[in-house]
Amino acid sequence: MAEVNINHVGKTFENKTEQTTYTVFEDIDLHVKSGEFVSLLGPSGCGKSTLLNIIAGLDQASSGTVLVGSKEVKGPGVDRGVVFQEAALMPWMTVLDNVMFGIKKRYSKEEARNKAIEYLKLVHLSKFIDSYPHELSGGMKQRVSIARALAMDPEVLLMDEPFGALDEQTRSMLHKEVQYIWEQTGKTIIFVTHNIRESILLSDRIVLMGVRPGGIINIFDVPLPRP
Numbered sequence: 001m002a003e004v005n006i007n008h009v010g011k012t013f014e015n016k017t018e019q020t021t022y023t024v025f026e027d028i029d030l031h032v033k034s035g036e037f038v039s040l041l042g043p044s045g046c047g048k049s050t051l052l053n054i055i056a057g058l059d060q061a062s063s064g065t066v067l068v069g070s071k072e073v074k075g076p077g078v079d080r081g082v083v084f085q086e087a088a089l090m091p092w093m094t095v096l097d098n099v100m101f102g103i104k105k106r107y108s109k110e111e112a113r114n115k116a117i118e119y120l121k122l123v124h125l126s127k128f129i130d131s132y133p134h135e136l137s138g139g140m141k142q143r144v145s146i147a148r149a150l151a152m153d154p155e156v157l158l159m160d161e162p163f164g165a166l167d168e169q170t171r172s173m174l175h176k177e178v179q180y181i182w183e184q185t186g187k188t189i190i191f192v193t194h195n196i197r198e199s200i201l202l203s204d205r206i207v208l209m210g211v212r213p214g215g216i217i218n219i220f221d222v223p224l225p226r227p
């Protein structure tokens with residue numbers, strides 16, 4: 001677990017062929033406490049994925065810095081596990097091998113296997129470790145992708161519309177799953193969604209992102225009371 005500090009982060013996309021630029025946001029300051037569950041909520045196109053990708057190190061900020069703990073983000077790293085809308089599992093590998101794949105260089109085969117099994121158990125997929133992705137439902141695939149992200153032992157779990165492609169019933173099952181994971185692991189979670197119910201249900205705090213003319217972001221912080 002670590003805190004995430006986003007300091008004065010801006011992102012401008014440059015289109016070199018048309019010689020135009022588009023500023024998605026400027027000067028975002030966001031401080032996520034260790035173990036906190038924060039949603040980034042806002043309409044499509046406001047820059048949620050862009051911000052999450054910058055935290056993940058998959059995209060570069062045009063200005064500002066992102067710190068995870070005391071370490072500045074320079075690129076992807078094992079301290080940040082990412083879950084996307086599409087699970088993108090490797091279809092020729094079993095569930096277990098998919099989860100082991102990303103960690104096999106860091107651990108012995110035995111350790112990697114044990115870790116993968118531990119996290120597949122956490123997402124209630126113990127019975128499916130030898131199955132192939134095509135044998136699983138959409139919700140189960142997403143649970144594998146969560147186990148894969150957690151097996152890296154990240155400080156922070158980053159989720160980009162992880163349940164956006166799922167039906168309502170599967171989605172509410174996965175909400176329970178995420179709440180359970182958060183209770184069990186105490187991870188810092190940053191969760192991108194455009195679904196207000198989902199953000200209220202899951203998070204400690206909602207960071208509302210909006211767009212103003214010119215593409216500059218408006219950001220509001222909404223803390224939620226917890227029982």
Ligand code: ADP
Nearest residue numbers: 013022024042043044045046047048049050051
């Ligand atoms: P959200 O996740 O909130 O839907 P995005 O972060 O995907 O928003 O996109 C924010 C804005 O940045 C959108 O207007 C989008 O078209 C633009 N954008 C995203 N990625 C790129 C890119 N690679 N090049 C140019 N513009 C981009």
Ligand code: ADP
Nearest residue numbers: 013022044045048049050053059085160161164
């Ligand atoms: P979502 O709404 O699910 O976040 P988008 O459809 O906005 O996804 O974007 C999908 C991909 O296309 C992302 O990788 C994003 O960076 C890229 N993208 C989005 N808008 C643009 C754009 N205007 N120019 C180039 N790439 C873009």
